[in-house]
Amino acid sequence: MNETSGLSRTPDSQTMFAATTKKSYLLDDASEVCYVLEEAVNLAFEGRPGPVHIHVPENLTDRSVSVHNYRDIDLHIKAVLPEPARVEEVSSRLIKALSKGKRVLALIGFGAIRSNAGPQLQALLERYQIPFVTTLDGKGIIAERHPLSIGVFCDSGHKAARKAFQEADVILAVGNSFAQHATFNFREDLLNDKQLIHINIDAGEIDKVYKSDAAIIADARLAIEALLDRMSPSLDPLPPRAFKRYDYSKDKIVDLIGKIHPGQMAQAISRRLPENAIVLADAGAHLAWLAYYLELTPDQHFRKPGGFGPMAGSVNGALGVKCAHPDKPVIVGCGDGCYLLSGFELLTAVQYGLPIIWIIFNDGEFKLIKIYQIATYRESGLVEFNNPDYVAYAKACGAMGFRVETLKEFEVAFEAALVLNKPVIIDAHISRLELPHYSSSPEGVLAGLVERLGERIHRD
Numbered sequence: 537m538n539e540t541s542g543l544s545r546t547p548d549s550q551t552m553f554a555a556t557t558k559k560s561y562l563l564d565d566a567s568e569v570c571y572v573l574e575e576a577v578n579l580a581f582e583g584r585p586g587p588v589h590i591h592v593p594e595n596l597t598d599r600s601v602s603v604h605n606y607r608d609i610d611l612h613i614k615a616v617l618p619e620p621a622r623v624e625e626v627s628s629r630l631i632k633a634l635s636k637g638k639r640v641l642a643l644i645g646f647g648a649i650r651s652n653a654g655p656q657l658q659a660l661l662e663r664y665q666i667p668f669v670t671t672l673d674g675k676g677i678i679a680e681r682h683p684l685s686i687g688v689f690c691d692s693g694h695k696a697a698r699k700a701f702q703e704a705d706v707i708l709a710v711g712n713s714f715a716q717h718a719t720f721n722f723r724e725d726l727l728n729d730k731q732l733i734h735i736n737i738d739a740g741e742i743d744k745v746y747k748s749d750a751a752i753i754a755d756a757r758l759a760i761e762a763l764l765d766r767m768s769p770s771l772d773p774l775p776p777r778a779f780k781r782y783d784y785s786k787d788k789i790v791d792l793i794g795k796i797h798p799g800q801m802a803q804a805i806s807r808r809l810p811e812n813a814i815v816l817a818d819a820g821a822h823l824a825w826l827a828y829y830l831e832l833t834p835d836q837h838f839r840k841p842g843g844f845g846p847m848a849g850s851v852n853g854a855l856g857v858k859c860a861h862p863d864k865p866v867i868v869g870c871g872d873g874c875y876l877l878s879g880f881e882l883l884t885a886v887q888y889g890l891p892i893i894w895i896i897f898n899d900g901e902f903k904l905i906k907i908y909q910i911a912t913y914r915e916s917g918l919v920e921f922n923n924p925d926y927v928a929y930a931k932a933c934g935a936m937g938f939r940v941e942t943l944k945e946f947e948v949a950f951e952a953a954l955v956l957n958k959p960v961i962i963d964a965h966i967s968r969l970e971l972p973h974y975s976s977s978p979e980g981v982l983a984g985l986v987e988r989l990g991e992r993i994h995r996d
Contacts, residue, residue, distance in 0.1 A: 553589040560589040566601050574609040581613045584738040585650070616737050618754035618762045626733055626750045627766040630664075633706045633731070634771060640666050641704035643689060645718070646673030647711020647737055653757035654678055654834050657710065660764045665774045666708070667781075669697040671718040672823075672840045674711065676832030680784065687782035690717045691974055692824035694782035698978045706731040711756040714745040715843045720978055735759045784831040795967040796943055798822065798897055802829035804947050805867070805895070810954065811835050813865040814857060816850035820871035821903035824972035847871075848878035851894065855881060858890045865893070865954060872898045872923050879929075885959040886934040893953045893960045898923055899968045907971070926963035935959040 542548030553560040558579055561572050576588040595601070633640055642661060648654070654677050661668055661684050669689035670677060678685060687694030689701055701707070707730055712718070719726055727746050734741075734748040735756055742751045752759045784806070791797040802825045809815070814837045815830060817823040823840055832838055839857075841849040850868050858866045875896050885892050902919040909916040930937030936956055938949035946964055953960040 550591055553591075556587075557589045558586040560591070562591045562593075563596060564593065566596055566603050567605055569603050570605065570607050570609055577609060578611060578613055581611075583616055584647070584736075584741075615758060616753065616755045618752045618759045620762075622750070622752045622754075623759070623762045623766055626735075626752055627763055627770075629731065629733060629750055630706070630708070630763070631767055631771050634664055634666075634774065638705040639703055640664075640706040640708060641686075641700055642666050642668035643671070643701070643707055643709045643712055644668055644674040644677050645671045645710065645712030647713075647735075648674060648677050648756045649837075650711065651737070651755045651757040653710070653755075653760055656757050656760040656764065658682075660760055660767075663764070663768070663773045664771070665777045667700060667779045669693075669700060671712060671715070672827050672838075675827065675830075675838045676834060676836055679833050680831045681833075683776075683781070684779065685781060686779060688827055690827070691720050691976060692717070692827060692972055694828065694973075695980065696780055696782045698975070698980065699780070701978060704730060706733065708733045708735070710735045710760065712736070713741050717843075719745065720976060723978070726978065784829070787829070791943075791967075793967045793969055795941065796946060796964055797970055798825040798966045798972075799829050799970070800943050801895075801897075801946055801964060801966065802826050802869075804943060805869075805950065806831045808947070808950055808954070809836060809867075810865045812863070813837075813867060814839070814861060816854055816857065816866065816868045817841070818850040818868070818870040818874040819845040819847045819904075820874055820897070821907075821972050822869050822871050822897040824974065825897070826869050828973050848874045851875055851878045852881040854892045854894075855884060855888075855890055858885075858892050865891075867893045867895065869895050869897065871903065872896050872900065873902045873921070875926075876921075876923070882930065882933045882935055882959055882961070889958075891957045891959060893950075893962065895950070895962045895964060896926060898926075898963055898965050901968065903968075923963075926961050930959075930961040933959075935961060937961045937963065939963045939965070941965045 539546045540549035542551065550560050550562055561576060563569065563572055572590060576590055580586065580588045648657060658678050667684045667686050669686045672688065672690055675688055686700045687697035689697040707727065709732065716722060722745060731749045732746055734751045736742055736753065737755050739753045742748055742753060789797055789799045791800060806829065811833065812835050817826045817840050819841045830838060851870050851874055854866050854868045875894065900920055900923060906916045906919040927937035927939050936958055940946040940949050940962060949962050953962060
C-alpha cells in the first residue's frame with residue numbers, strides 16, 4: 537500500500553485533497569460511516585456544487601469490520617432562495633437605470649448554466665432589451681445568434697463584447713466569479729465608473745474580486761425569476777433596439793499559409809456540430825480559437841478547463857462526461873501537448889465503448905507557453921516536440937484515426953467521426969504561425985501592447 541499520511545516526509549494526501557475539494561474527511565471509525573457520508577453528500581450539492589473526498593483507511597476495509605449502525609442517509613439539500621430585501625434593492629436599481637436610459641449590460645457566467653437559468657434570463661433580457669456578453673464558461677446560455685448577444689467577454693474574446701462592457705453604466709453579473717481570464721488578469725480599473733449588481737449562489741464570491749453595489753445570494757434561476765416578477769408590474773417592456781455585436785457568420789478568415797487555420801477549423805466544427813453536442817476544450821491556444829469562433833445554440837454546451845489551467849483535463853474528463861450523457865455527442869478540442877499528457881485514456885474509451893471524438897490541434901509545440909516565454913524573456917526553450925503517428929496509435933488501441941492536413945480533409949473526417957459510433961482521433965495539422973485573438977486590456981489589442989511595453993520599459 538502507498539503511504540500518504542504525511543508522516544516521515546511522506547505526501548499528506550488529506551491536505552492535498554482538502555486544497556482541491558470542498559472538504560476532505562478521514563474516516564477512522566466504521567460506526568461513523570453513515571454520518572460522514574451523509575454530511576459529505578449534502579455538502580457536495582449544497583450551494584455551489586463541488587467535489588468532496590473521503591479517506592477510508594485500509595484497516596476499515598477488512599472483512600471483519602462491519603457497520604452495525606447502518607441507516608439510510610438523509611439528503612436535505614435546500615435551494616438557495618433569494619432574500620426579498622435583496623431582490624427589492626436590485627430591482628429598484630435596475631428599474632431606475634433602465635427608466636433613465638442608462639446602459640445596462642448582463643455578464644453571464646457558468647452559474648447561470650448550472651442552474652438552467654437560460655429561459656428566465658432570456659425573458660428578462662428581451663423584456664427590457666438588455667444586451668449580454670458571456671464569460672468563456674457562460675458561452676451558449678442563450679443562442680449566440682440572438683440579437684441581444686454581443687459576444688464573449690474575456691482576454692481572448694470579441695471586440696464588440698469589450699466595447700459594450702466599456703460603454704456600460706451598469707453590469708448585471710449573473711453566476712459570474714470574475715475569474716482571471718474574464719477580468720484581464722484581475723484589472724483593478726475594470727469596473728471603474730460602473731455599478732456592479734452581482735448574482736451568485738455562493739456568498740464567498742460576492743465582493744471577492746470587485747466590490748458590488750448590490751447583490752443577490754441565490755440560485756441564478758430563482759434570482760432572475762424573482763427579479764422578473766418584481767420588475768414587471770413596475771416597468772413596461774422596452775421597445776426593441778439594435779446593438780453592435782459579433783456576427784459569427786460574417787467573420788471570414790483569410791488563410792495565407794496553406795495548412796489548416798485553427799480558426800477556420802473551429803468554424804467548421806460549429807457548422808457541423810449536432811444540436812445536442814458537448815464540446816470540451818483543454819488548456820491551450822485551441823481554447824481561445826474555439827471560444828472565439830464556435831457558435832452555440834442553447835442545446836449545445838461548451839466547457840473549458842478549470843481556472844488553474846489543468847492540461848489534459850478534458851482529454852480524460854471526456855470519459856466521465858460521456859458516461860453522464862450517453863445520448864449526447866462529446867467532442868474534445870485539445871492541443872497535441874495536452875493529448876500527450878493523458879492520451880492513454882483512449883484505451884479506456886475503447887474498452888467501454890465510449891464514442892468520443894478527440895480533435896488534436898497539432899502544431900508540435902506548447903503554443904501558449906512559447907508565447908509567454910517570448911513576451912516575457914524574448915526567447916523560448918523546451919516547448920517544441922515531435923508527435924507520434926496518431927492514426928497508428930488509434931488503430932493499435934482499437935479506435936479510429938484520421939490524419940488531416942487541409943480544411944476539406946478535416947470536414948470529411950469530422951463528418952465521418954460523428955456517425956462512426958466509436959472512439960475517434962482526428963490528428964489535425966494546423967499552422968504554427970496563426971495566433972489567437974488576445975488582449976491584456978479590455979480597451980483592445982493595441983492598448984494591451986502599449987501597456988505591456990510600458991511595463992517592460994519601467995522594469996528594464
